Amino acid sequence: MPYTVWHINTVEERWSCHIMIKLKDVELSFPNKKHVLNDVSLDLDQKEVVGLVAPNGTGKTTLLNVIMNNLKPDHGFVEIDGLRYESNRRIKEIHQRICAFPLENELFGELSGYEHLKLYKNMWQSQVEITKLVNILKMGTYISQRVDTYSLGMEQRLCFAMVVASDTPIMLLDEAMNGLDPENVALISGQIQELRDSGKLVIMVSHLLDNLQSLADRVLFLREGKIAQDLNMHERRDNFLKMHAAPSLLSKLHADAVLDVFQGQALIDLKKMDDAAQRSFVLELMANNISYRIEPLSLADEFRLTFHR
Structure with a gap:
């Protein structure tokens, strides 16, 4: 109409x-x-x-x-x-x-x-x-x-x-x-x-x-x-860890922590890990030369989690 x-x-x-x-x-x-x-x-x-x-x-x-x-x-x-x-x-x-x-x-x-x-x-x-x-x-x-x-x-x-x-x-x-x-x-x-x-x-x-x-x-x-x-979009938002989806490392995380795996990238909810676990996991990523970023969710991330998860 x-x-x-x-x-x-x-x-x-x-x-x-x-x-x-x-x-x-x-x-x-x-x-x-x-x-x-x-x-x-x-x-x-x-x-x-x-x-x-x-x-x-x-x-x-x-x-x-x-x-x-x-x-x-x-x-x-x-x-x-x-x-x-x-x-x-x-x-x-x-x-x-x-x-x-x-x-x-x-x-x-x-x-x-x-x-x-x-x-x-x-x-x-x-x-x-x-x-x-x-x-x-x-x-x-x-x-x-x-x-x-x-x-x-x-x-x-x-x-x-x-x-x-x-x-x-x-x-x-x-x-x-x-x-x-x-x-x-x-x-x-x-x-x-x-x-x-x-x-x-x-x-x-x-x-x-x-x-x-x-x-x-x-x-x-x-x-x-x-x-x-x-x-x-002006509010401060929580950070998440975005990494190359390495199955051997993802398997070490609690299932609730892995929010999404899409096109070879994994999205990790840092709130599901305490500070020590976060530090240990990042060090393991670095040791295995696996690329990662720590940043808030993009709108594309929010869209996938809302409509396709």
């Missing part, structure tokens, strides 16, 4: 600096799939980049659709800046505060990229300078061309620019980096950081875990319809 685009004809006084999304006990099932969302409660504040991570088909886009009111939960509620989707007037008022990454079928092939940006600027009556935005995102060589001539990467950059052009306090980005090369991933990432620093709440669905590792302030893992992990 595509995101709803609301045509805003009048805009009340610009929103206050504090914007928050609140989800309380949200549940949603489909006829062929029960508990796609299962008792989801969240408080999301302004000036955050929030990553939403899960395997494909497990509720990420559904959650964004609930936030946008394209899907109504069976139970619970959504609040945007203290407002609920209770009437058409409230829906319009809320959608002045929020913009979602357009779907491919929401682009008009016969229009230029520039016309799409102007459309979004006018819909939300924002003050964004389109020419400046085009230059920042390096879109000048094709922004005047019809969108039906665009490559996937060009479309993705345009869709991101459309969200930025709205200048809403809350921005929902569903796989905004899909189809982009590393240079453009870095370009979009830099702009997302600037949006956050300017006070925006940016919620982004992404499978680029290394990118989220450096970009997000908070990462949510959605599993079986629930928030399985809520990671504050």
Whole structure:
């Protein structure tokens, strides 16, 4: 189901600096799939980049659709800046505060990229300078061309620019980096950081875990319809030992200490070993010339442990 685009004809006084999304006990099932969302409660504040991570088909886009009111939960509620989707007037008022990454079928092939940006600027009556935005995102060589001539990467950059052009306090980005090369991933990432620093709440669905590792302030893992992990990326986290998977040495450890073995690398939970055992094991690694690192879990590690262990 595509995101709803609301045509805003009048805009009340610009929103206050504090914007928050609140989800309380949200549940949603489909006829062929029960508990796609299962008792989801969240408080999301302004000036955050929030990553939403899960395997494909497990509720990420559904959650964004609930936030946008394209899907109504069976139970619970959504609040945007203290407002609920209770009437058409409230829906319009809320959608002045929020913009979602357009779907491919929401682009008009016969229009230029520039016309799409102007459309979004006018819909939300924002003050964004389109020419400046085009230059920042390096879109000048094709922004005047019809969108039906665009490559996937060009479309993705345009869709991101459309969200930025709205200048809403809350921005929902569903796989905004899909189809982009590393240079453009870095370009979009830099702009997302600037949006956050300017006070925006940016919620982004992404499978680029290394990118989220450096970009997000908070990462949510959605599993079986629930928030399985809520990671504050600025908090100090425990260290783990990552080593080449040497079976002869791993066999000496308690089974609970070996969290994961993946692509020839083993992940060891140091909390399962006392200080003396840790020192002894590291010395044995060094004596056998086995490479190792001691560091916190990466998002890729967290993903495997959450969804594939």
